[in-house]
Amino acid sequence: MKISTTSGNNWNFLSISKERKTKTLNHTRKQRSRLFALEYINYKNINSLPIKFSDYNTLFGNYEWIVMTYEEAKEALKKDDPLNIRRKTALARTLHMRGDNIFLTVYIENKKYPRQNYYTIAHELGHIVLGHFFDFETTSLFNGGLTKKQYSILEREAEIFAAELIMPMPVLKSFKIKSYEDIADICKSTKSSSKIRLKEMHTFKLPNYLMPRYKTIKTIFHDFIYKKKCLECRQSFVSETAKYCPICGNNRLVRGDDKMIYNDSIKLDKNGKAYICPRCSNEETKDNSAYCKICGTNLINKCTNTKGIYEEIDFNNRVKIKDPCGKLAEGNARYCIHCGEPTTFYIQGILRDWNTKKTYPQMKQDEAKKQEEAAKQVAATIAPISDEDIPF
Numbered sequence: 283m284k285i286s287t288t289s290g291n292n293w294n295f296l297s298i299s300k301e302r303k304t305k306t307l308n309h310t311r312k313q314r315s316r317l318f319a320l321e322y323i324n325y326k327n328i329n330s331l332p333i334k335f336s337d338y339n340t341l342f343g344n345y346e347w348i349v350m351t352y353e354e355a356k357e358a359l360k361k362d363d364p365l366n367i368r369r370k371t372a373l374a375r376t377l378h379m380r381g382d383n384i385f386l387t388v389y390i391e392n393k394k395y396p397r398q399n400y401y402t403i404a405h406e407l408g409h410i411v412l413g414h415f416f417d418f419e420t421t422s423l424f425n426g427g428l429t430k431k432q433y434s435i436l437e438r439e440a441e442i443f444a445a446e447l448i449m450p451m452p453v454l455k456s457f458k459i460k461s462y463e464d465i466a467d468i469c470k471s472t473k474s475s476s477k478i479r480l481k482e483m484h485t486f487k488l489p490n491y492l493m494p495r496y497k498t499i500k501t502i503f504h505d506f507i508y509k510k511k512c513l514e515c516r517q518s519f520v521s522e523t524a525k526y527c528p529i530c531g532n533n534r535l536v537r538g539d540d541k542m543i544y545n546d547s548i549k550l551d552k553n554g555k556a557y558i559c560p561r562c563s564n565e566e567t568k569d570n571s572a573y574c575k576i577c578g579t580n581l582i583n584k585c586t587n588t589k590g591i592y593e594e595i596d597f598n599n600r601v602k603i604k605d606p607c608g609k610l611a612e613g614n615a616r617y618c619i620h621c622g623e624p625t626t627f628y629i630q631g632i633l634r635d636w637n638t639k640k641t642y643p644q645m646k647q648d649e650a651k652k653q654e655e656a657a658k659q660v661a662a663t664i665a666p667i668s669d670e671d672i673p674f
């Protein structure tokens with residue numbers, strides 16, 4: 283079996299019809315069906331899950347793919363039973379209107395289980411992308427001169443395609459999937475299909491010829507796979523390794539999306555150094571020094587924990603609670619994503635606290651003042667006692 287795996291937008295799914303003109307088919311082409319789903323993801327540059335079909339269905343190469351619910355089709359086509367779906371007791375059907383280069387998919391909407399609709403649509407797309415309409419020179423798979431066996435093979439292929447499209451294996455493999463609920467959560471897939479997919483994940487071995495496509499899919503999905511959300515300040519960011527939030531220093535991170543709230547990022551070069559001094563706007567920062575030659579600001583944003591973090595347990599003893607770190611940080615990071623300690627930009631007052639909007643030096647001052655006040659109060663309450671009420 284020879285399959286072309288051209289990348290990007292060059293993939294022409296129609297070329298597959300030349301690949302095989304035979305109308306006899308006696309086995310399910312599993313790997314081909316999987317590969318074509320991944321090719322489609324790549325071709326459409328789909329980079330997040332769940333797949334939003336509404337974004338992708340209008341244009342398909344030179345072809346148009348129109349998807350309608352049964353109710354919409356009744357209205358639009360002015361037919362009692364569009365594509366004879368009820369008569370054929372089908373869930374969905376696709377018609378290839380050859381003259382107009384249009385594929386029309388009509389499906390019966392499952393209002394109770396909307397996730398089932400994804401599957402139904404993906405299955406129909408599978409028939410199109412896998413070339414079933416071309417290889418078997420039929421306008422509608424039900425009406426073609428297919429044997430029962432051939433028909434069930436094509437059905438199986440469309441199923442495999444749909445599963446790979448909705449729950450792409452290279453993406454799932456990048457997550458720490460523990461249960462079928464994880465899959466259903468990420469892919470918005472049905473309970474039953476997620477369960478089957480979980481089993482497949484355990485037994486899956488990557489064939490060599492799928493390797494290149496797996497890599498590209500992982501690259502396209504990189505941000506989706508590694509996006510994190512802080513439950514404390516709600517910042518979203520992308521990192522493969524972060525344990526702490528760069529904005530508030532919290533370690534309550536979950537996978538997922540929220541808003542990019544703190545866009546006050548200072549532009550840094552590849553060595554982590556600011557192009558322009560954020561304090562005095564000096565633009566001549568291309569020397570070897572980490573510090574601004576005008577105002578002395580440290581222009582490299584990095585973790586300030588260079589000696590490790592210790593906790594005093596008593597006068598003579600202390601325990602190490604964090605190893606030295608000192609790693610470079612992003613331009614908007616107040617805290618190191620690896621160890622949660624403040625960054626150089628933060629302690630210099632260049633970036634403000636996410637919550638109080640104060641600078642780090644201001645906050646330290648406030649803290650010192652509070653302590654002073656507290657000490658004064660303690661002194662004030664102790665003083666009268668010691669002066670007047672001494673019983674001896």
Ligand SMILES: [Zn+2]
Pocket residue numbers: 405406409436437440
């Ligand atoms: Zn089908």
Ligand SMILES: [Zn+2]
Pocket residue numbers: 512513514515516517527528529530531532
């Ligand atoms: Zn946070």
Ligand SMILES: [Zn+2]
Pocket residue numbers: 559560561562563564574575576577578579
């Ligand atoms: Zn400066």
Ligand SMILES: [Zn+2]
Pocket residue numbers: 585586587607608609618619620621622623
């Ligand atoms: Zn650190």
